Amino acid sequence: MSEGTLYDKVWDRHKVTELPNGQDQLFIGLHLVHEVTSPQAFGMLRERELDVAYPDRTFATTDHIAPTEADKRERPLADDQAEEMLSALERNVSDSGITFFGFESGKQGITHVVAPELGLSQPGMTVACGDSHTATHGAFGSIGVGIGTSQIRDVLATGCIAADKQKVRRVNVEGELGEGVYAKDVILKVIQDLGVDGGVGHVYEYGGPAIEALDMEGRLAVCNMSIEGGARAGYINPDETTYEYLKGREYVPEGEAFEERKAYWESISSDDDAEYDDVVTVDADGLDPLVTWGINPGQVIEISEPVPHPDDFEARTDREAAEQALDHMEIEAGQSMLGYDVDVAFLGTCTNGRLSDFEEAAKILEGNTVDEDVRALAVPGSETVRQQCEERGIDQTFIEAGFQWRRAGCSMCLAMNDDALEGDEVCASSSNRNFIGRQGSKDGRTVLMSPAMVAAAAVEGEVADAREYLDDGPTGGAGGVEEVAD
Numbered sequence: 001m002s003e004g005t006l007y008d009k010v011w012d013r014h015k016v017t018e019l020p021n022g023q024d025q026l027f028i029g030l031h032l033v034h035e036v037t038s039p040q041a042f043g044m045l046r047e048r049e050l051d052v053a054y055p056d057r058t059f060a061t062t063d064h065i066a067p068t069e070a071d072k073r074e075r076p077l078a079d080d081q082a083e084e085m086l087s088a089l090e091r092n093v094s095d096s097g098i099t100f101f102g103f104e105s106g107k108q109g110i111t112h113v114v115a116p117e118l119g120l121s122q123p124g125m126t127v128a129c130g131d132s133h134t135a136t137h138g139a140f141g142s143i144g145v146g147i148g149t150s151q152i153r154d155v156l157a158t159g160c161i162a163a164d165k166q167k168v169r170r171v172n173v174e175g176e177l178g179e180g181v182y183a184k185d186v187i188l189k190v191i192q193d194l195g196v197d198g199g200v201g202h203v204y205e206y207g208g209p210a211i212e213a214l215d216m217e218g219r220l221a222v223c224n225m226s227i228e229g230g231a232r233a234g235y236i237n238p239d240e241t242t243y244e245y246l247k248g249r250e251y252v253p254e255g256e257a258f259e260e261r262k263a264y265w266e267s268i269s270s271d272d273d274a275e276y277d278d279v280v281t282v283d284a285d286g287l288d289p290l291v292t293w294g295i296n297p298g299q300v301i302e303i304s305e306p307v308p309h310p311d312d313f314e315a316r317t318d319r320e321a322a323e324q325a326l327d328h329m330e331i332e333a334g335q336s337m338l339g340y341d342v343d344v345a346f347l348g349t350c351t352n353g354r355l356s357d358f359e360e361a362a363k364i365l366e367g368n369t370v371d372e373d374v375r376a377l378a379v380p381g382s383e384t385v386r387q388q389c390e391e392r393g394i395d396q397t398f399i400e401a402g403f404q405w406r407r408a409g410c411s412m413c414l415a416m417n418d419d420a421l422e423g424d425e426v427c428a429s430s431s432n433r434n435f436i437g438r439q440g441s442k443d444g445r446t447v448l449m450s451p452a453m454v455a456a457a458a459v460e461g462e463v464a465d466a467r468e469y470l471d472d473g474p475t476g477g478a479g480g481v482e483e484v485a486d
């Protein structure tokens with residue numbers, strides 16, 4: 001008999017009981033903690049004189065407030081609020097025996113970059129973190145959910161949360177990606193097709209040839225932005241790509257224990273005859289790179305398309321949102337995004353701050369220089385990524401091109417540290433959100449795109465087609481997605 005989807009199977013294996021209010025009590029296998037959302041939750045535990053139930057399943061790092069300039073990491077941090085958050089986290093983890101990847105560990109970075117690369121996120125797990133982009137870990141075939149403060153308290157105290165099971169939508173992505181088109185473009189296309197609210201009440205199961213061809217870093221980028229599509233979580237069934245990636249990572253068992261775990265991983269994939277609440281198809285064949293033109297991630301076009309007119313949208317709310325977007329971005333309907341002036345180029349984040357992202361951008365930067373009017377920031381998603389880049393000399397490519405090469409953190413994604421837009425600066429950004437004010441200035445303007453497109457925009461000083469910088473150009477090449485040499 002069919003046991004259903006991966007979501008059904010993982011849920012069933014982690015369900016403790018049904019609660020009187022109809023929700024399920026769900027056991028959390030991996031709890032990730034960062035400095036912004038955890039202090040209050042630890043405070044609630046202390047008030048009740050409770051201990052952390054599973055310190056061995058809990059891992060902490062600092063990302064949002066982390067200064068990205070090496071000399072600004074000295075303690076106490078110059079920003080009082082940041083220092084307070086960081087010292088609270090340090091106190092909490094040391095009191096409860098939780099592993100902490102701080103500045104000195106060499107492994108500090110964005111939670112959603114650190115946990116995958118250390119092999120903490122594995123197939124068939126439930127992963128929770130007080131952060132909306134916990135969906136990222138679904139790339140391994142786990143259920144990753146972002147939780148609020150009271151749920152963080154619950155996980156700390158009991159290892160469980162109260163949760164509502166969601167519907168499952170299968171998102172089949174058909175076709176093959178051309179050269180210069182990436183996982184980021186795929187997920188932006190999914191959001192363009194299904195909308196920013198399309199996933200409400202659902203988790204997305206991504207599959208189909210364009211997803212299966214992605215390496216793990218690409219899959220992480222896709223699942224990361226499930227949240228921007230309105231879904232509660234997103235995942236991809238594990239396969240050989242997943243197992244190969246996991247093999248040899250710090251928290252992954254070796255030898256026989258690996259084989260045993262792999263047998264479990266294989267067992268939790270969706271059954272062939274699993275029933276979905278909904279199945280949709282997204283066509284990625286011949287896809288051009290995508291860029292946002294507005295103020296939410298669904299206001300996005302292929303670079304070959306014109307900026308839409310508000311009247312193109314059926315729903316009144318969409319028309320109003322489009323009007324507001326054109327106004328904020330200071331662009332006209334019908335114009336191309338190509339040539340849109342850029343002041344800042346930002347490469348990093350939990351979406352696109354991994355080794356392959358820097359490798360792809362470096363291909364564009366090789367032998368080119370950043371436009372003199374552009375401030376360009378390269379911020380590895382973790383210190384491990386920074387080291388991987390430096391071992392390969394990728395940092396030099398960035399520095400020689402005119403980028404600032406920084407330490408790991410969320411940086412200008414959310415501007416909770418010193419890295420922020422000023423005034424109405426336009427930022428070509430590899431991040432996941434383009435909401436008004438997101439990058440630290442209320443008039444700042446964000447254009448979301450892939451890392452290669454960020455590099456091309458940095459060089460041109462305007463939105464450009466990165467494929468012009470690749471051997472085969474926009475029309476040539478069978479493409480496909482490159483494997484990351486690790």
Ligand SMILES: CC(C)[C@H](C(=O)O)[C@@H](O)C(=O)O
Pocket residue numbers: 036037064130131132133146414
């Ligand atoms: C600060 C944190 C709670 C927030 C989130 O939950 O996503 C941040 O990471 C973001 O991307 O906006």
Ligand code: SF4
Pocket residue numbers: 063064110131133349350351409410413414431432
């Ligand atoms: S990089 Fe951006 S999206 Fe990711 S956790 Fe940090 S602030 Fe949130």
